[in-house]
Amino acid sequence: MRLSQLLEFDNIIVQCHNNPDADALASGFAVLKYLRDNGKNVRFVYGGNFEIAKSNLKLMIADLGIDVDYVKTQDELAKLLGLKEGEFPDLLITVDGQYLEGNIQKFTAKNIAIIDHHQVEGPLPKLSEVRSYQASCATVVWDLLKLEGIDVNADIKLSTALYYGLLTDSNNFSELHHPIDMDMRDELKFSSSIITKFKNSNISQEELRIAGIALLGSEYYRDNHYAIVKTDPCDPNVLGIISDMLLEVEDVECCLVYSIHEGSIKISVRSCVKEVKADELAQFICEGVGNGGGHTVKAGGSIQRRLLEIQELDYTPPSIQQFFRSRMQDYFYNNEIIYATEYEMDLSGMKRYARKSLKAGYIVATDVLPVGAKAVIRTIQGDVKVEVEEDTIIVIGIRGEVSAISKSQFDKYFEKDSSEYIYPGEYIPTIRSDEDGRILELIPYAHSCLTAGDSMMFAKELNNRTKVFTKHDTEKYLLGKPGDYIGVLEDNTSEIFIFEREIFHKIFDLI
Numbered sequence: 449m450r451l452s453q454l455l456e457f458d459n460i461i462v463q464c465h466n467n468p469d470a471d472a473l474a475s476g477f478a479v480l481k482y483l484r485d486n487g488k489n490v491r492f493v494y495g496g497n498f499e500i501a502k503s504n505l506k507l508m509i510a511d512l513g514i515d516v517d518y519v520k521t522q523d524e525l526a527k528l529l530g531l532k533e534g535e536f537p538d539l540l541i542t543v544d545g546q547y548l549e550g551n552i553q554k555f556t557a558k559n560i561a562i563i564d565h566h567q568v569e570g571p572l573p574k575l576s577e578v579r580s581y582q583a584s585c586a587t588v589v590w591d592l593l594k595l596e597g598i599d600v601n602a603d604i605k606l607s608t609a610l611y612y613g614l615l616t617d618s619n620n621f622s623e624l625h626h627p628i629d630m631d632m633r634d635e636l637k638f639s640s641s642i643i644t645k646f647k648n649s650n651i652s653q654e655e656l657r658i659a660g661i662a663l664l665g666s667e668y669y670r671d672n673h674y675a676i677v678k679t680d681p682c683d684p685n686v687l688g689i690i691s692d693m694l695l696e697v698e699d700v701e702c703c704l705v706y707s708i709h710e711g712s713i714k715i716s717v718r719s720c721v722k723e724v725k726a727d728e729l730a731q732f733i734c735e736g737v738g739n740g741g742g743h744t745v746k747a748g749g750s751i752q753r754r755l756l757e758i759q760e761l762d763y764t765p766p767s768i769q770q771f772f773r774s775r776m777q778d779y780f781y782n783n784e785i786i787y788a789t790e791y792e793m794d795l796s797g798m799k800r801y802a803r804k805s806l807k808a809g810y811i812v813a814t815d816v817l818p819v820g821a822k823a824v825i826r827t828i829q830g831d832v833k834v835e836v837e838e839d840t841i842i843v844i845g846i847r848g849e850v851s852a853i854s855k856s857q858f859d860k861y862f863e864k865d866s867s868e869y870i871y872p873g874e875y876i877p878t879i880r881s882d883e884d885g886r887i888l889e890l891i892p893y894a895h896s897c898l899t900a901g902d903s904m905m906f907a908k909e910l911n912n913r914t915k916v917f918t919k920h921d922t923e924k925y926l927l928g929k930p931g932d933y934i935g936v937l938e939d940n941t942s943e944i945f946i947f948e949r950e951i952f953h954k955i956f957d958l959i
């Protein structure tokens with residue numbers, strides 16, 4: 449959906465969820481401003497049983513001039529818009545939540561639109577933009593505003609609001625994983641003094657108490673050095689504060705903190721050992737019932753009540769606790785860890801495969817940046833750091849994944865190709881120089897190449913979750929899930945690889 453499609457309506461309500469948080473306020477504020485600037489009769493509201501009381505949100509409303517009203521009845525809503533009693537708004541747009549959802553008070557309007565970043569809850573109206581992969585609804589709105597050619601940075605109150613929305617919905621950006629979220633974080637020109645002020649009134653006295661009680665009830669699992677903590681419902685950033693604190697405790701290597709809300713459960717995950725990436729653990733915990741992600745040390749996620757109930761799990765604290773206990777146990781017990789530097793692969797049971805010749809792309813790094821430059825390449829799979837050397841080649845794989853290798857490695861595994869390069873993915877990778885912060889698109893520099901088809905490999909399907917620390921990266925593991933493949937080069941069996949099942953069949957032929 450484009451925001452401009454909303455302009456065909458005149459009397460408009462923008463509504464965020466009950467008990468608004470900073471992301472809901474930021475998103476509603478941005479949509480309100482867009483519609484107002486386009487001459488619409490529009491108001492921004494929320495319903496529910498409570499008026500906003502948290503001090504950071506009250507500051508946000510006052511300092512950024514967010515014109516939001518707390519309404520309880522349809523009549524109040526009509527009055528706000530100057531409509532006659534019993535008359536309905538032409539359009540109601542829900543932000544940071546979906547119309548008819550439990551957490552959004554129901555008001556009636558002639559048309560409904562939805563802008564959100566949660567899991568899709570039910571049938572969506574024609575006018576909707578729900579991006580479950582985005583860390584904040586503010587990001588969705590920011591991107592929609594950009595699509596309309598609007599310079600968000602021209603209004604520092606707006607950009608500060610959006611920035612704070614993402615910050616609070618991603619635990620101070622530590623749980624970000626999608627490149628568009630990172631783009632927004634990096635591109636917004638916000639007021640840092642205002643953000644500092646908000647941050648310092650983040651936790652209410654009540655939440656401090658909640659955190660204290662939660663820590664008293666922490667469960668520690670000695671065998672695998674992790675802790676699980678349940679907190680009473682609170683702001684997600686309080687979960688992050690609790691999990692950060694837990695990680696500093698001796699013998700706690702990983703932790704999971706969660707809080708149960710009406711329609712969903714929020715989780716925060718931390719890890720300080722290289723054998724567990726927090727983002728991967730968060731994904732594992734949420735698999736099939738929600739969404740998780742973030743970074744290697746800090747991650748988070750949310751689990752949908754509806755999806756738990758589909759799996760016939762009761763939405764009660766004891767059965768939720770049992771759910772987390774067994775997910776954590778599965779994670780730590782059912783996996784194998786391989787350190788390639790000290791591992792001898794057993795080749796029995798492995799089959800011989802030949803690599804197919806496939807299209808990929810490459811960029812001569814010095815075509816883009818000078819030798820010695822440090823830069824970050826932003827891709828759909830995350831940020832990749834590169835240091836440009838004379839012979840650095842940036843390779844774009846068949847799924848749009850990016851890596852930097854030396855020319856000799858390139859010559860070994862790839863062949864140049866004369867056809868035009870066509871990028872296969874959706875998010876166009878960019879490169880940002882550390883020196884001047886310049887952002888360039890990579891694709892215009894890309895040429896076509898083929899993966900060399902003659903390398904041979906022994907491989908087998910995995911039955912267990914397997915983590916491999918390769919010889920080249922002893923800090924970060926490759927993860928294989930059951931059904932994926934593990935393989936070694938025929939002429940060098942200490943070179944261990946993991947391939948996703950689908951990719952494996954695309955790249956290799958059984959000999």
Ligand SMILES: [Mn+2]
Pocket residue numbers: 471472544565583584585617
């Ligand atoms: Mn949100």
